Amino acid sequence: MTLLVAAFTVGLILALLALGMLISFRIFAFPDLTAEGSLTLGAAVATVLIVHGQPPLLATAAACVAGSVAGMLTGLIHTRLKVNALLAGILMMTALYSINLDVMGRSNLPLTGHTTLMDYAASIGGLFSGGAETLQVLGRDLSWQDLSAFVMVLLLVSGVTALLAWFFRTHLGTAMLATGDNPQMVRALGVDDKTMMTLGLALSNGLVAMSGALLAQYQGFVDAGMGIGMLVWGLASVIIGETLVGSRRLAHLLIAAVLGSLLFRLLVAIALRWGLDPNDLKLVTAVFVLAALVLPGAIGRLRTRQAGGG
Amino acid sequence: MLEIRGLHKTFNAGTPNEVRSLRGIDLSIPEGMFLVVIGSNGSGKSTLLNAVAGSFLPDKGSLHIAGRDVTRWPEHRRARLVGRVFQNPFSGTAPNLSIAQNLSLAARRGMRRGLGLAQGGEQRPDMLSRVRSLGMALEDRLDNAIGSLSGGQRQALTLLMATWLKPSLLLLDEHTAALDPRSAEQVMRITQQVVARDRLTTLMVTHSMQHAVTYGDRLVMMHRGQVIHDFEGAEKRRLRPADLLARFEEVRRADLLDESAADLLRRRYV
Numbered sequence: 001m002t003l004l005v006a007a008f009t010v011g012l013i014l015a016l017l018a019l020g021m022l023i024s025f026r027i028f029a030f031p032d033l034t035a036e037g038s039l040t041l042g043a044a045v046a047t048v049l050i051v052h053g054q055p056p057l058l059a060t061a062a063a064c065v066a067g068s069v070a071g072m073l074t075g076l077i078h079t080r081l082k083v084n085a086l087l088a089g090i091l092m093m094t095a096l097y098s099i100n101l102d103v104m105g106r107s108n109l110p111l112t113g114h115t116t117l118m119d120y121a122a123s124i125g126g127l128f129s130g131g132a133e134t135l136q137v138l139g140r141d142l143s144w145q146d147l148s149a150f151v152m153v154l155l156l157v158s159g160v161t162a163l164l165a166w167f168f169r170t171h172l173g174t175a176m177l178a179t180g181d182n183p184q185m186v187r188a189l190g191v192d193d194k195t196m197m198t199l200g201l202a203l204s205n206g207l208v209a210m211s212g213a214l215l216a217q218y219q220g221f222v223d224a225g226m227g228i229g230m231l232v233w234g235l236a237s238v239i240i241g242e243t244l245v246g247s248r249r250l251a252h253l254l255i256a257a258v259l260g261s262l263l264f265r266l267l268v269a270i271a272l273r274w275g276l277d278p279n280d281l282k283l284v285t286a287v288f289v290l291a292a293l294v295l296p297g298a299i300g301r302l303r304t305r306q307a308g309g310g
Numbered sequence: 311m312l313e314i315r316g317l318h319k320t321f322n323a324g325t326p327n328e329v330r331s332l333r334g335i336d337l338s339i340p341e342g343m344f345l346v347v348i349g350s351n352g353s354g355k356s357t358l359l360n361a362v363a364g365s366f367l368p369d370k371g372s373l374h375i376a377g378r379d380v381t382r383w384p385e386h387r388r389a390r391l392v393g394r395v396f397q398n399p400f401s402g403t404a405p406n407l408s409i410a411q412n413l414s415l416a417a418r419r420g421m422r423r424g425l426g427l428a429q430g431g432e433q434r435p436d437m438l439s440r441v442r443s444l445g446m447a448l449e450d451r452l453d454n455a456i457g458s459l460s461g462g463q464r465q466a467l468t469l470l471m472a473t474w475l476k477p478s479l480l481l482l483d484e485h486t487a488a489l490d491p492r493s494a495e496q497v498m499r500i501t502q503q504v505v506a507r508d509r510l511t512t513l514m515v516t517h518s519m520q521h522a523v524t525y526g527d528r529l530v531m532m533h534r535g536q537v538i539h540d541f542e543g544a545e546k547r548r549l550r551p552a553d554l555l556a557r558f559e560e561v562r563r564a565d566l567l568d569e570s571a572a573d574l575l576r577r578r579y580v
Contacts, residue, residue: 169428170426171425172424172425174415174428177406177407178404178411181404181407182404185401185402185404187385188363188385189389189415189418190387190389190390190419190420191386
């Protein structure tokens with residue numbers, strides 16, 4: 001039971017990454033590699049600030065701001081300096097690797113002995129536990145600490161998802177959606193499409209950095225390499241979610257990204273339990289995303305051919 | 311309302327692919343006038359419209375709209391003054407957004423986009439009545455994605471969006487060229503109604519000689535980046551497609567003469 005709750009907690013934390021990917025990949029069709037660097041940046045900023053005695057809430061907020069600035073810079077490099085989207089992301093991701101090491105001072109930084117958001121959650125959970133360490137759920141033991149972390153992350157991710165759903169119904173959010181859909185049209189309606197894309201990437205990377213900040217606080221350390229492969233992870237969550245929900249409405253897509261992340265993390269936990277070598281995890285994820293990208297088109301072509309033949 | 315002075319634009323300057331698209335255009339459109347621009351392929355008519363819309367900056371010359379010098383304004387800033395309908399029916403709307411979302415974007419053309427809700431309930435009756443006025447039975451489909459509509463329906467909605475807030479200048483870029491004949495006539499009828507109702511200053515580019523003589527108060531013919539004919543008032547009203555065809559034939563013959571003279575000179579001296 002503890003393993004299941006832990007898998008869902010990480011799934012929820014990485015749902016913020018998936019929401020960020022949804023904005024860059026799906027709304028703006030921008031393959032933003034910055035995410036691999038901004039996830040670690042968020043984790044590094046939050047960890048360093050907590051280690052230096054700052055409150056974890058402030059540290060998490062600062063991580064979001066740092067991620068947003070990174071996303072904004074990628075947006076500016078692409079829109080103002082006219083650098084190819086992929087290259088702009090690669091440049092920022094590469095620069096962030098050094099910046100993250102500078103922020104951390106070394107390649108791995110533990111949070112042991114410092115108060116994190118997870119400790120806050122455990123304290124609140126303690127108010128309900130009546131002093132007990134564990135509780136029984138479906139006949140299995142579950143620690144109050146794990147349950148508290150899960151509930152806190154669930155509330156946070158629900159809040160962020162609701163905020164995003166509201167934002168994309170505002171004038172600014174609608175203009176952002178329309179920019180991804182048809183930049184020529186939004187310019188003709190007085191919207192600066194370059195600014196919209198830059199803001200969108202800032203929002204996306206802010207969410208990714210928040211995901212990194214929470215992940216560091218949950219696992220208790222930050223590592224310079226923790227962002228590697230996260231882009232494909234987020235994309236896999238978005239694709240699974242879209243398949244689950246089968247709707248193109250934005251509110252549904254937001255919820256789909258969260259559900260996709262949860263399901264993906266669950267599948268990973270099951271695969272690891274069945275003996276998958278953790279070293280092969282990123283390979284399996286990459287193959288999965290490739291299949292998810294290619295198969296729908298291939299199946300469609302096959303059906304068309306069969307219909308033509310019949 | 312629109313003042314164009316000495317407008318020049320050359321694409322790929324200094325390369326073998328150099329194209330002098332606009333060669334010193336001078337044009338003045340007073341408030342409330344409906345001007346039609348006609349010309350053969352490559353005459354510069356669409357380039358002129360794009361220059362006015364701000365799709366690119368001119369090499370030389372100036373542009374004033376509603377008394378403001380907009381020559382160096384980017385496209386999105388000019389949109390405060392300009393409403394625009396594109397040739398491609400898919401260019402003027404966001405296909406994955408609903409009709410209501412598209413209209414809500416148009417309702418703030420050129421205004422600040424803040425954090426207020428885009429589709430506040432108070433806008434709905436206005437949207438319904440304006441969409442109903444198109445006569446296309448779209449009022450029950452406000453929440454449908456606009457990408458599910460036909461080209462004619464999308465073009466009519468683009469026209470509605472371009473004129474939702476009265477623009478100082480309406481630009482129509484061969485906006486019926488990609489439609490089937492029935493939809494084209496329907497969109498032209500709506501265009502005529504909207505322009506007349508709001509007394510809109512309009513610049514319409516067309517390749518249809520029938521539309522060129524039927525619509526508008528004034529007609530200019532372009533050739534090789536210059537205005538070569540300008541018909542207004544009674545002269546414009548008397549025009550028939552055959553007259554335009556004769557003018558095009560004259561131009562074509564002059565071009566052929568130019569080419570044969572150039573060929574002769576080349577053979578003799580080069």
